[in-house]
Amino acid sequence: ELIEKPKVLPQVEPKEEVEEEPLEVSIARETINILLEKMHVNAKVKVRLGEEEPGRITPVLIDIEGNDLSFLIGRKAETINAFQFITSLIVGRELGRWVPLQIDVQHYRQRREDELRKLARRIAEQVVGTGRKQVLEPMPPNERRIVHIELRDNPDVETESVGEDPRRKVTILPKQ
Numbered sequence: 001e002l003i004e005k006p007k008v009l010p011q012v013e014p015k016e017e018v019e020e021e022p023l024e025v026s027i028a029r030e031t032i033n034i035l036l037e038k039m040h041v042n043a044k045v046k047v048r049l050g051e052e053e054p055g056r057i058t059p060v061l062i063d064i065e066g067n068d069l070s071f072l073i074g075r076k077a078e079t080i081n082a083f084q085f086i087t088s089l090i091v092g093r094e095l096g097r098w099v100p101l102q103i104d105v106q107h108y109r110q111r112r113e114d115e116l117r118k119l120a121r122r123i124a125e126q127v128v129g130t131g132r133k134q135v136l137e138p139m140p141p142n143e144r145r146i147v148h149i150e151l152r153d154n155p156d157v158e159t160e161s162v163g164e165d166p167r168r169k170v171t172i173l174p175k176q
Contacts, residue, residue, distance in 0.1 A: 022049060027094045028060045028101060031087055042066060050102070059100040060091070063107075072105045077112070080105055081140070113146055120150040123172050124157045133173040138163070144170050 029047040036043055043066030050059040064072065073080045084103040092098045104110065123134045136147065147170045148159050160171050 024060050024091065024095060024099045025049060028062060028087070028091050028099075031090045031094070032062055032064070032103075035083070035087065036064070041069070041072070043069060057098075057100055059102055062087070062101065062103045064103065064105045066106070069105050073108050077108070077140075080108065112143070116143055116146045117150045120147045120172070124151055124154055127172050127174055128156045131174050133171055135162070136170045136172070138167045138169050140166070141168075144168065147172075 025047050029045060032045050032047065036045070043064050046063040046065075048061055050061045052058045071079065072083060074082075080103060084101060087103060088099070088101040091101060102109065119136070123136065127134050139147070144161050148161075151157055151159050151172065156175055157172050158175050160173070161168050162171050163169050
């Protein structure tokens with residue numbers, strides 16, 4: 001009886017495809033690396049495009065990792081925000097158009113977002129329990145947005161921003 005050998009397909013070496021990096025990513029990488037070098041900061045930099053959202057320009061996300069880079073974050077994130085602003089101006093000028101950019105140092109922004117979400121839920125529980133509104137500390141627009149988004153599906157509370165920048169605050173109120 002003949003046993004048929006399975007056919008062996010020839011191994012084809014996969015073509016190594018070097019994916020073209022979007023221009024905004026390469027310019028952002030080059031800009032950040034130059035700025036960090038001028039500041040004598042030794043750090044690893046990862047640059048990538050963020051998630052696409054309909055009707056919004058896709059942001060460039062920059063992650064900076066290294067030993068003790070807390071000075072790049074600064075008090076109340078003032079330094080990281082200034083660093084992000086300057087980088088954004090340079091990248092925008094190089095491209096000839098504005099590009100949203102977010103710089104994160106040692107996952108600070110992710111940790112802050114998690115803290116804000118927890119704070120929003122905790123304060124919402126207090127508002128529901130007491131029936132009285134609560135006003136949070138002044139926050140920059142990106143942080144206020146996190147609180148609004150976290151509580152937008154909560155059926156018991158509503159949020160609003162009150163005041164003028166830079167002292168603008170989120171108020172959490174019981175739903176009427």
